[in-house]
Amino acid sequence: MEDNASYRKGGEQSLIIDTISAIATPQGKGGVGIVRISGNKALSIAQKLSSRDLSTPLPRFAYYTGFTDSKAEILDEGLILYFKAPSSFTGEDVIELQAHGGVVLLDMLLARTLELGARLARPGEFTERAFLNNKLDLSQAEAILDLIESTTAVGARMAARTLRGGFSKRIHQIVESLISIRVFVESAIDFPDEEIDFLSTAEIVDRLSKLQNQFELLVAKARVGAIMRDGLTLVIAGRPNAGKSSLLNSLTGEDRAIVTEIPGTTRDLLRERIELDGIPLHIIDTAGLRDSCDSIEQEGIRRARAAMETADHILLIIDDAMESLPALAGFGLPEKIPFTVIRNKIDLSGRKPGIRDAGDFAEIAISAITGDGVEDLKKHIKHCAGMTETQEGEFIARRRHLNALQRAGVHLETALHIFHQTAGYELVSEELRQAQNCLGEITGTFTNEDLLMEIFAGFCIGK
Secondary structure, eight states, rough: OOOOOOOOSSSOOOOOSSEEEEESOOSEEEEEEEEEEEEETTTHHHHBBBOOOSSSSOTTTTEEEEETTTSOOEEEEEEEEOOOTTSSSSOEEEEEEEEEOHHHHHHHHHHHHHTTTEEEOOHHHHHHHHTTTSSSSSHHHHHHHHTTHHHHHHHHHHHHHHHTTHHHHHHHHHHHHHHHHHHHHHHHHTTTTOOOOOOHHHHHHHHHHHHHHHHHHHHHHHHHHHHHHEEEEEEEEESSSSHHHHHHHHHTSSSSSSOSTTOOOSOEEEEEEEETEEEEEEEOOOOOSSSSOOOOHHHHHHHHHHHHHHSSEEEEETTTOSOOOOOOOGGGGGGOOOOEEEEEEEHHHHOOEEEEEEESSSEOOOOOOOTTTTHHHHHHHHTTTTOOOOOSSSOOOOOHHHHHHHHHHHHHHHHHHHHHHHHOHHHHHHHHHHHHHHHHHHSSSSSOOOHHHHHTTTTTTTO
């Protein structure tokens, strides 16, 4: 944080005494370019560089004016818009200078604002000030960047819903339920001998159980949101010549991988990114898994196993024309990584295409060459991503959100366990407090300065 700024997050507005300025439009030539100013000097800066009288400007009104340099010469002509605090994006006085979008021109205009008392904004500082001034919470602030960086229409819509508070509302509902339970638990600790209508242990356990169910639903939706932001990583694994590269080509719709009858053609990882009905997919084709004396192939197999360890889901492909389902232990599949068995080459084996539940995993019969069963596989991939035919997901989430939810879930589970074992109110209260703090990390009600700087450093300057 800057030395000349004081920050206070909570019920009161942050005290930020300096004024920042930056170019808000992307680098390059364009019809329009915008320089944004925020802070208590914003209006006076605009008045000094405007060729017209702006002594009493109306908020949210566009003024056509000339932009002048230090010698009162016109640099350009354009629009000035004034957003009066606190009714602005940052919660401070905000000025937008809309000029022609020339690179040199915008640099000159920005330099003029710095001459008049502003300083150059850090990456994400406008959004950071909006957060610090309680105009939006931390998950909403992150959603702005997610909306800008969306690579699919579905992801953009989910980011927009997060920006409007869709994710935050869910978090607040859980937090309110937590607080309600904590009130009774801590009252029982503080006033054990008073005639207060305490909840019974059974009632508290019931409330905690219902809260845990709500929490699990939230986690499931957050996982979908994280996949829509970061993409689902699919690793195609299996024996040599099982059809891994053919499956990659079938999913991408292009001849991206070399396909031959010679086993072991693929020696390295081949990565492709596609979109499946709005879901970003990162598909990795790998070297065939087998014992080999070839040092190059051995390295390819090592990389294949490393890729499997980082996958969201593994497509384990076998040659249905050559073998029945072999012992899965022989493939060295990593623990806790979900997988689907793909029976490929049914055009040779004669098996009917389709999907069946094999207990711990799904099994899908396809022909990567003819395309039979591939649509079933695509539907299955969407299901693995948490998407349904009628719902595309509610909000965007990040890995840090999932981490915070996971830790909150552990505290909730521990609180329930304590109640079942000892009904120790002090320990339960502490677990509930820790769970609440974890959820507060998502919205920013409980956070630290290092996290804020890390989050907003990922923004572009001017946003």
